[in-house]
Amino acid sequence: MSWWRAALPGTQLIRRGSGSARQLGQAAGAAASGMGNSTSSSLGKSATAPVNQIQETISDNCVVIFSKTSCSYCTMAKKLFHDMNVNYKVVELDMLEHGSQFQDALYKMTGERTVPRIFVNGTFIGGATDTHRLHKEGKLLPLVHQCYLKKSKRKEFQ
Numbered sequence: 001m002s003w004w005r006a007a008l009p010g011t012q013l014i015r016r017g018s019g020s021a022r023q024l025g026q027a028a029g030a031a032a033s034g035m036g037n038s039t040s041s042s043l044g045k046s047a048t049a050p051v052n053q054i055q056e057t058i059s060d061n062c063v064v065i066f067s068k069t070s071c072s073y074c075t076m077a078k079k080l081f082h083d084m085n086v087n088y089k090v091v092e093l094d095m096l097e098h099g100s101q102f103q104d105a106l107y108k109m110t111g112e113r114t115v116p117r118i119f120v121n122g123t124f125i126g127g128a129t130d131t132h133r134l135h136k137e138g139k140l141l142p143l144v145h146q147c148y149l150k151k152s153k154r155k156e157f158q
């Protein structure tokens, strides 16, 4: 048993490869490789401004990777979380009709429009290189853990 599971007995906080991607038939790349869950079903389909849609996605999910299906840096980032047994949300920008508008919004929010753009616990943590560095420094999992703790506390009071 991993330490974070031990710390949070009985919770189902860390899941990998939830059924939703397959059920929704989305994110074929991620589903086929058994990694992560789905491209957000609503993202890019609502009239809400891209920045607000991104805000909503990053506050609803502890780990969000803005990615492109063709990008191996993105695949490496997904693999990192997959190997840590951490569930993550992937938004494949090249699969969205208005993907470039989302890249523009990410530029406004993070200063770069490159992929991957990775958010943990609602905060931008960087691209693939930054994320690997955080992991090497032992700082990545605590950030994820903080988010799970926050969510489980919220549940307690509901």
Ligand SMILES: N[C@@H](CCC(=O)N[C@@H](CS)C(=O)NCC(=O)O)C(=O)O
Binding pocket: 068, 071, 072, 073, 103, 113, 114, 115, 116, 126, 127, 128, 129, 130
């Ligand atoms: N050091 C950055 C490199 C990011 C980067 O250069 N990404 C390229 C793809 S690998 C990119 O986004 N190019 C522009 C684009 O696809 O719109 C990281 O680790 O994330």
Ligand code: FES
Binding pocket: 070, 071, 072, 073, 074, 115
């Ligand atoms: S590694 Fe080539 S597009 Fe990302």
